[in-house]
Amino acid sequence: MSANKKLLILPGDGIGPEIMREVRRVIDWMDRRGLVHFDLQEDLVGGASLDVHGVPLTDACLARARAADAVLFGAVGGPQYASFGFDKRPELAILGLRAGLGLFANLRPAQVFDALAAASTLKPEIVRGLDIMIVRESTGGIYFGQPRGIETLPDGTQRGINTEVYTTAEITRVARVAFEMARQRQGRVTSVEKSNVMESGLLWRQTVQALHDAEYADVALTHMYADNCAMQLVRAPRQFDVILTSNLFGDLLSDLASMLTGSLGMLASATLGAADAAGRRPALYEPIHGSAPDIAGRGIANPLAQILSFAMLLRYSFALEKEAALVERAVAATLSAGLRTADIMAPGCTQLGTTAMGDAVLRELDKLAA
Numbered sequence: 130m131s132a133n134k135k136l137l138i139l140p141g142d143g144i145g146p147e148i149m150r151e152v153r154r155v156i157d158w159m160d161r162r163g164l165v166h167f168d169l170q171e172d173l174v175g176g177a178s179l180d181v182h183g184v185p186l187t188d189a190c191l192a193r194a195r196a197a198d199a200v201l202f203g204a205v206g207g208p209q210y211a212s213f214g215f216d217k218r219p220e221l222a223i224l225g226l227r228a229g230l231g232l233f234a235n236l237r238p239a240q241v242f243d244a245l246a247a248a249s250t251l252k253p254e255i256v257r258g259l260d261i262m263i264v265r266e267s268t269g270g271i272y273f274g275q276p277r278g279i280e281t282l283p284d285g286t287q288r289g290i291n292t293e294v295y296t297t298a299e300i301t302r303v304a305r306v307a308f309e310m311a312r313q314r315q316g317r318v319t320s321v322e323k324s325n326v327m328e329s330g331l332l333w334r335q336t337v338q339a340l341h342d343a344e345y346a347d348v349a350l351t352h353m354y355a356d357n358c359a360m361q362l363v364r365a366p367r368q369f370d371v372i373l374t375s376n377l378f379g380d381l382l383s384d385l386a387s388m389l390t391g392s393l394g395m396l397a398s399a400t401l402g403a404a405d406a407a408g409r410r411p412a413l414y415e416p417i418h419g420s421a422p423d424i425a426g427r428g429i430a431n432p433l434a435q436i437l438s439f440a441m442l443l444r445y446s447f448a449l450e451k452e453a454a455l456v457e458r459a460v461a462a463t464l465s466a467g468l469r470t471a472d473i474m475a476p477g478c479t480q481l482g483t484t485a486m487g488d489a490v491l492r493e494l495d496k497l498a499a
C-alpha cells in the first residue's frame with residue numbers, strides 16, 4: 130500500500146462536475162480496496178471561479194495546484210462567458226495552469242477501442258488498432274508569444290498581432306519527451322512544423338534533428354509539414370506512432386486525430402512539466418473534450434475520458450501501471466459489453482446516462498479485481 134498522494138480536483142464548468150463525480154467513485158473504490166489512497170482537495174476554475182471570485186484562476190488555486198502531486202482537471206467555458214474580454218475568459222484557467230506550473234509537454238493519445246472501431250467516421254479498416262501519441266508543446270509558440278494584441282492604425286483601421294516564437298531550449302525539452310515516449314512505444318517520431326514558410330519551424334526541425342543525432346539515434350525520426358500531416362492523418366493514420374509538434378499545430382492535429390477514434394468523449398490527456406531535483410514532476414490530466422454546455426446538467430455526458438484521464442494520472446504521476454491498466458481494462462470491458470453513452474451509441478447497444486456508466490465501470494472493476 131502506497132503513502133497518501135495529494136490530488137487537486139478541478140471540475141470546472143459544464144459537464145465537468147458531472148463526469149468528475151464518476152471519477153470520485155473510482156477513487157473511492159481504489160481507496161476501499163486499499164489499492165491507492167489520495168488526499169483530495171477540490172477548487173473552482175474557469176467560469177465557476179469567475180462567478181465567485183471574478184477571475185478564472187485565483188492565486189490560491191494556482192498555489193494549491195503547485196502543492197499537489199497531480200491535478201485532475203475537468204473542462205472550462207460556457208456561452209455565458211463568450212462576450213468576456215481576453216483577460217476574463219474561462220479558458221485562461223487552463224492556459225494559466227499550463228504556464229504557472231510550467232506544463233510544457235501535452236500528451237494526447239488517440240486510441241481506437243476495438244468495440245468502437247465502427248463509430249469512427251473513417252472506415253473501420255483504416256482506424257482499427259490505431260494508437261497515436263501526440264506530444265504537443267504547451268507553454269510556448271503563438272499562444273504565449275510577444276508581441277500580441279490589437280492595435281489601431283493611423284487610418285483608424287485595426288491590426289491583430291500574435292507571434293510564433295520558439296527557442297532551442299523549448300524545442301529540445303519537449304522533443305526529449307517525444308523521443309522518450311517513442312522508446313516505450315513503437316520507436317518512431319514524426320516531427321511536424323512548417324519549415325517551408327516559418328523560421329520558427331525551420332529552427333524546430335534543425336533542433337529536433339540535432340537532439341536525435343546526439344542522443345536518440347535509436348529512434349526513427351521523420352519530419353513532416355503540418356498541412357501534409359493533417360492529410361496523412363485521415364489518409365493513413367496508422368503510419369504514425371509519436372507526433373511531436375508545436376502548441377497551435379498540436380491543438381489542431383489533436384482534435385483531428387481524436388475524431389479518428391469515433392468520439393471526443395473517449396480521449397484523455399496529460400500535461401507534464403520538468404521534474405525537480407527531488408524527481409517531482411508537475412502534471413495535469415484532463416479529457417480533451419470541452420465543457421459541452423449544450424448537454425450539461427442532463428445526466429447524459431460520457432464520463433469515460435475523465436476516468437481515462439485519471440488512469441493516465443496513475444501511470445504518469447505515480448507509476449501505478451497496474452492500477453492504471455485496471456481502470457483502462459474496466460473501461461474497455463464496459464464498451465465490449467455494449468454499454469454506451471449517447472455520444473457513442475450504436476445499433477444493438479444499450480444507452481446509459483452518466484451515473485449508470487459510472488456504475489458499469491465500477492462493476493467491471495469489481496470483476497477484474499475479484
Ligand code: IPM
Binds near residue numbers: 220223224380
Ligand atoms: C485544448 C483547448 C485549449 C487550447 C483552449 C481551451 C484554450 O482547445 O486544450 O486543446 O487551445 O489549448
Ligand code: MG
Binds near residue numbers: 380381384
Ligand atoms: Mg484544442
